[in-house]
Amino acid sequence: xxxxxxxxxxxxxxxxxxxxxxxxxxxxxxxxxxxxxxxxxxxxxxxxxxxxxxxxxxxxxxxxxxxxxxxxxxxxxxxxxxxxxxxxxxxxxxxxxxxxxxxxxxxxxxxxxxxxxxxxxxx
Amino acid sequence: xxxxxxxxxxxxxxxxxxxxxxxxxxxxxxxxxxxxxxxxxxxxxxxxxxxxxxxxxxxxxxxxxxxxxxxxxxxxxxxxxxxxxxxxxxxxxxxxxxxxxxxxxxxxxxxxxxxxxxxxxxxxxxxxxxxxxxxxxxxxxxxxxxxxxxxxxxxxxxxxxxxxxxxxxxxxxxxxxxxxxxxxxxxxxxxxxxxxxxxxxxxxxxxxxxxxxxxxxxxxxxxxxxxxxxxxxxxxxxxxxxxxxxxxxxxxxxxxxxxxxxxxxxxxxxxxx
Numbered sequence: 001x002x003x004x005x006x007x008x009x010x011x012x013x014x015x016x017x018x019x020x021x022x023x024x025x026x027x028x029x030x031x032x033x034x035x036x037x038x039x040x041x042x043x044x045x046x047x048x049x050x051x052x053x054x055x056x057x058x059x060x061x062x063x064x065x066x067x068x069x070x071x072x073x074x075x076x077x078x079x080x081x082x083x084x085x086x087x088x089x090x091x092x093x094x095x096x097x098x099x100x101x102x103x104x105x106x107x108x109x110x111x112x113x114x115x116x117x118x119x120x121x122x123x
Numbered sequence: 124x125x126x127x128x129x130x131x132x133x134x135x136x137x138x139x140x141x142x143x144x145x146x147x148x149x150x151x152x153x154x155x156x157x158x159x160x161x162x163x164x165x166x167x168x169x170x171x172x173x174x175x176x177x178x179x180x181x182x183x184x185x186x187x188x189x190x191x192x193x194x195x196x197x198x199x200x201x202x203x204x205x206x207x208x209x210x211x212x213x214x215x216x217x218x219x220x221x222x223x224x225x226x227x228x229x230x231x232x233x234x235x236x237x238x239x240x241x242x243x244x245x246x247x248x249x250x251x252x253x254x255x256x257x258x259x260x261x262x263x264x265x266x267x268x269x270x271x272x273x274x275x276x277x278x279x280x281x282x283x284x285x286x287x288x289x290x291x292x293x294x295x296x297x298x299x300x301x302x303x304x305x306x307x308x309x310x311x312x313x314x315x316x317x318x319x320x321x322x323x324x325x326x327x328x329x330x331x332x333x334x335x336x337x338x339x340x341x342x343x344x345x346x347x348x349x350x351x352x353x354x355x356x357x358x359x360x361x362x363x364x365x366x367x368x369x370x371x372x373x374x375x376x377x378x379x380x381x382x383x384x385x386x387x388x389x390x391x392x393x394x395x396x
Contacts, residue, residue: 034355077187081204
């Protein structure tokens with residue numbers, strides 16, 4: 001497998017960082033959607049992602065094989081679908097990191113060029 | 124009603140009527156001719172029926188807390204959360220003042236015109252009813268409108284046993300506005316106003332804020348009151364201990380919570396989870 005690439009071509013979506021963030025949270029600790037929504041907010045309080053979007057991305061990632069779900073009963077509450085990361089999910093997370101590092105470099109280069117231009121009084 | 128001992132018996136919250144029916148059609152692909160008996164009511168009314176001896180194979184309710192409060196552990200071992208929803212204010216194009224109501228002024232429109240009829244479902248029978256009361260309590264805080272809860276609670280025109288009845292009453296023109304689930308409003312092609320996530324009971328991030336809302340309802344035994352605390356909306360399903368068709372019931376639940384069921388729930392305005 002090429003570093004940061006998923007073998008069958010299915011790629012992780014970087015849209016609003018939702019899938020990488022969810023994979024990172026699940027990698028740290030298998031969790032159910034309710035808990036992930038709460039922890040997602042703690043990770044980035046400025047990004048208000050609707051619960052429906054989180055649940056849809058979890059299902060999408062399960063279809064892609066990045067996560068697996070199973071029913072997990074709690075002592076006092078109901079059973080909820082708990083997600084854990086798969087080997088393919090870890091590879092997808094690595095792919096996301098690779099892409100994000102590339103994007104970060106692009107942004108830094110852009111900002112660098114802008115600052116230099118601004119310093120010269122061009123803007 | 125006389126029941127068939129071989130039929131799969133499903134008792135469900137009224138709000139789940141359409142998705143449950145669609146999931147039965149998938150079960151019929153495998154078991155053509157299988158007899159299915161469907162019954163529905165407000166979720167608390169459903170749970171009480173089972174607690175009073177009604178035999179069913181699947182029970183699907185609009186609030187997992189109803190299982191905890193009435194059915195677990197005596198009648199049900201565990202419930203399974205399978206969908207979420209949110210509260211909205213539903214209406215149609217013939218509702219009085221529908222042209223001027225919006226997300227900011229809804230309370231002023233409802234309370235400012237004596238001819239407007241707005242309704243909620245009965246909190247003693249239906250989670251949509253106590254969720255409406257919670258929404259009103261939270262709205263009082265959120266919009267900083269002291270007294271709003273009492274004004275809204277003292278001025279509704281009609282009380283219905285379940286959320287589905289509100290939607291039907293709206294379609295029949297008996298009321299102008301109903302505090303309803305988004306899924307039911309979508310299923311019945313009603314117009315609706317969305318509330319902010321801080322008060323619409325949809326978002327686990329606001330679970331702490333929702334918990335400020337409390338509603339007292341009749342408890343499991345006469346004279347015993349139960350306090351229900353605000354929480355994100357979660358629909359749950361279970362197989363009662365006295366089911367005669369546990370394997371078939373499990374197959375139905377597997378459909379409801381599997382990929383095809385999720386598609387059906389989504390099409391019906393619910394969020395599978």
